[in-house]
Amino acid sequence: MLVKERMTSPVIKITPNTSVQDALELMRENKIRRLPVVERGKLVGIVTERDLLYATPSPATTLSIQEMHYVLSKLPVREVMSSPVITVTEDTPLEEAARLMADNKIGGLPVVRDGELVGIITESDIFKIFMEMLAAREEGVRITLLVPEKKGMLAAITKAIAARGGNIVSLGQFWGEDPTNRTVTIKLTEISPDDLKEAVSQVEGVKILDIR
């Protein structure tokens, strides 16, 4: 799964001269929380709703509320945007994009091709993929197993399930309680919880943590 398969394109963008007020309105209208800033076709920055909400004219105390609103409405995003911007390409794996977001504590990444903005990928996109991976919107039996960390375990488990006629809707692997094991969550159809329990209990070393 690569960035290009889940990014939003085309992207709503602004220029460095767009005012803070206009940028905020654009965000509200489109229900988005960040806007890439583009100048002469090149990505030069990014602003988040939070950046804009924290933006204030520096000597605010001597202004009346009307004057402050006026100054704010004229303040260009150039003054508050983040630059340079952390970006990805269309071929970046989605988990790498997610890692960049987590490590840099940012909620979205512009997608560029030769310096040109071609899309944006956000936390919300990654979130939807997470739900897809764990089939959050599908019905079925859901089982969580503690599995020893060794070769061939997934093969043994999936084989035992297939032998009982179970259809795997989703499968996710997580870290276990310590480095010697892993947690595996599987969602299945066409198999009863009892048959499933029996199938996985045939695989040596596997412990059922949860079934529902």
Add this chain to the structure above:
Amino acid sequence: MLVHERMSHHPITVTPDVTVHEALNIMRREKVRRLPVVDENGKLVGIVSEKDLLYASPSSAKELNVYELQYLLSKLTVGEVMTRDVITVTEYTPLEEAARIMVDNKIGGLPVMRGDKLVGIITETDIFKVFLELLGARERGVRLTILVPEQKGVLASITGTIAELGGNIIALGTFLGEDPSNRTVTIKVEGVDKDKLVNALRSQVIEVLDVREV
């Protein structure tokens, strides 16, 4: 994977009489973006996000000068701006269900309850870290994305082949395919050569969509 396995325990809370200003300071200091609001008996009565606080303003702001505005803002309390109908989960809610509730309601975090008691909070950030785990984002190996037919036993035969080659599956994710007759599977494998892996799997898949060493 259930909420209690990845939630933050003992979340930082505020009471309704705390000022907006003080709540913002707490958020900045503790690097959190939302605070559950509890009454003097520890009962959950609301939740406030940083955004709620940043958008907070006294109702008749237009006719005020900056000093008056600041004075009124300094008096404004969390109780006046918090969300009262809080959506919560329990410790035993599956993580993907918590994620679904966040997406469907466009919220970034959920208080975790045991009966009437607030025992934790689970946020977008926590779910994010789980996603990184799921796809082995911090681990090295051969990363393969394949399109497979949507039928029973396919995963069993693919994981069986990888086991025969001596490969260890670090991560495996199944996604929706191009249409309901197929699925996309991304696998990260260590201990096996890239070309060997592709050759062995080619006959079992509709298409190898992407392969790379990461």
